[in-house]
Amino acid sequence: MADNQHLIGIDIGGTKCAVVLGKYNGEEINIINKITFPTQIAKGPEYILNEIKAAVHDLIKDISKSAIAGIGISCGGPLNSKTGTILSPPNLIGWDSIKVVELFEKEFGIKTYLQNDANACALAEWRFGAGRGLENVIFLTFGTGMGAGLILNGKLYSGTNDMAGEVGHIRMAGFGPVGYGKAGSFEGFCSGGGIRQLAITKALERLQMGELVSFCNNINDLESITAKTVSDAAFAGDELAKSIYEISGEYLGKGLAIMIDMLNPEAIIIGSIFTRSRDLLWPAAERVIKAESLSYSNAVCKILPAQLDEYIGDYAALAVALNN
Template sequence: MNEATRAHATRGAGGADPAVLALDIGGTKLAVGVVTTDGRVHALTVEPTRRWEGPDAVIARLFDMGHRAVEAAGLDRPVSAVGISCGGPLDSATGVLISPPHLPGWLDVPLGEMTRTEFGVPAFLENDATAAALGEHRFGAARGTTTMIYLTISTGVGGGAVIGGSLHRGAAGNGGELGHVMVRPGGRTCSCGRRGCLEAYVSGTNIAARASEGIRAGRTTSLAAVDPLTAAEVAAAATAGDAYAREVWDETTDVLGQAVTDLVNVFEPDLVVLGGGVTRSGAMLLDPVAEAVARDAMPPAAKAARVVLAGLGDVVCVVGAGVVALDALTTEVEHA
């Protein structure tokens, strides 16, 4: 379905294109906005998650942000649905968050039902990285591609894929957990419980943790004076010539480059899109990863695949959640 047909299918009785509320729940921040059919985000609101408060308090604040965003958007029509993006595992069909590692203690939270009750419209839950992949494919760097892979490198590492023009969700709706591919068997413990996952090495949390481990072991580095230590600080120190920070960063890009090369060999995509907070380091992250793919991927995949940064930036999961809701409305109209 092309953009014009999709917009027409979801148009309300009054002739206006629908607007949806988009809620993104991350381990570090909550982001909320109203998304329209052109992919624009209105009244974007961002606040810290403060996940230690537990699901009840965080969800109450998330809903408050949602009401404020709808009011601030100033649209001439109410929102038609709510799209929610959050890390899995989750059950998108029932709207239940099962046990996301980045939200400890959030077990079997019926977020879809809670959202429908709160806002009085349909609500649709999707894995955050899967939603982001859809957003990038529809409105971002991957627009116009047939097959693309998306990796979000942030508090954790997630992934999503569009294959043959269709979003890949998997048999139970949690396909695309690319952050949990094995890169170092028997290595660092991951949030999922396994040892050696990609996330355990290249997420922002684990870049900082790896650097901290070296400091505690006595490595000489300017990072020893940094508190709190973050992945951004590691990248900055590496750029400034700190040898130990450079070592940590080189391991990060080496591991990520190997993983992306494997994904290119498996999927042979037109494009690999990297998003998430760690990608704010720009070319310092992108260039060595792209070079690894060009050097190591099997032909012709190495020539076909490009590696780029996300085009939607920090709003990628908000746009993705919005697209999930807009597409769900389209499906409902087509089957009515």
Template sequence: MTWLAGIDIGGTKCAVAMAEYVQGRIQIKARDQIETPSVWSSALEDLDARLKYLIRTTGSYPEAIGISSGGPLDPYRGMILSPPNLPGWNDVPIVDYFLTRYRVPTALENDANAGAVAELRWGAYGHVKDLVFLTFGTGMGAGLIVNGQIVRGATAGAGEIGHIRLATNGPMGYGKAGSFEGFCSGGGIAQLALQRLADTVKQGLSLSPVWTQWWRNPSSLTAEAVGQIASQGDELAIQLLKEVGEWLGRGISILIDLLNPEVIVIGSIFARQRRLLEGPMHRILEVEALPENYRACRIVSSSFGEQVGDFAAFATAVESLEVQANNVTVCERNSTQP
């Protein structure tokens, strides 16, 4: 049995957790989370204090620490660079911060890549070699597994599909209007809802009472609120999420045509709003994706539900242990050579 620590850095929240790694499986034993501070040093101090508390609570010390964060980042130097959904988090030496305090193998990975590895290791999809994981949370990123290997690219920037422009105009995401992230992310859905409210008012139509508070206080509108309004039967919210489903289909069609994956796993918002997103998504895919590629691909929500960020971080911790073990093996072999 091995104890691991996982740290998930998100645009909305940060979480820290402790788990037992037993016979290749993760068993989460303790967890805490905070709202993501705008000042990264405050976030690291808070997460450090909470990890120390979880260590005392469990009575166990982690043998490795895995950190999952939105990109761009540099996993080789252990630096968070300047993610669009973490303003002010520029050149953050997060691996050094925790490595110097805990003295155990510590690794950083892009949240989409880490999510893809977690789904490959522990997801309920059988034996697959070609898998894509889409974050679809505060932002939109893709983790790409090709022939069983994570694809990072020349600068560890592969998979930033949220930056691809799907339309000339549209919600802003990843610094680009009409991007995949603009249409398919928490912030993008809120922007799209406000635009539809503005269109309604411009046409001289009255807003339903459920929308009035958000029109008066637009900065507080979230994708979660849109989903709750849709669940109450509001037609504007329902049609808006169906439109998001169509944009999701357009973005996924690129991945299906380009990579021909066996499985595409979608996290966070997709699982919560699947009943409204899935139908429109598939209708677009039937038109836009190569038929054989589309038929070969399963599109599913994450096996881990709301815990996907935790499992992503733990997948990174496991990989850091494996890297250390491989390095030790190589050193031992070299030391025996004449």
């Protein structure tokens, strides 16, 4: 791709959508403008896609199409990146077999590319964040869910049908919090929803014994617990809250040890909750990694927080356009 070319990034999420205009100078992408709006799922995919199209038209109204190198779309899976089709993501009800690449290429006459959000984030952190200059990188989402994007030998690896990196589905224990439709899964222990489930269980145990819980006043308040309320309590010194994050950290360590042994990466970059709560998670995770992983593989692998922080969704969508 030539330097000083514009790129369009589209981040389609279950809660909000973002359309971003960026410019690539050969090393960095500078974000020029951005439009965001809520994803009104109830109005259906056609309504939301029309909102996205309108936002793209607005962002490029003063730019020649010949100056735009591509459009990148980041969206939760499952999807087919080869055909450019979104295939019924659980957070986008009604988005069944949406040929989104075809729609945007027809609308704008600009080459368009699609990747799942974990892959897109892996590309972004590899090109512009903590993985810059490395050849073998794993990116873990650790947010609402747990997924991985894989950069292997300097290329994105998405598998036979775009299902590579679905590490959240790995069973880590015979019983435990539910994530990715499986009790005791990696996502169950290492995601915002999983930490919430752990906290509800632990808080209920204490409350039923007549003990106080700093992040939950009574049984009626259990549903108000979130991963953030627990982390806030843990950072304030609450021992129960700290123990919940320690459990999550232990299973994070188990999952990381498996990936270190299987893929021998230079770095595993972890986003979202890990970047905010690293001090709560890492001591237990590090202890387990040292006990479980091959020492030669562990010695060459760095565990890093994501660098792009709250802007990662913007860079991820732009990186999809840049990667093709």
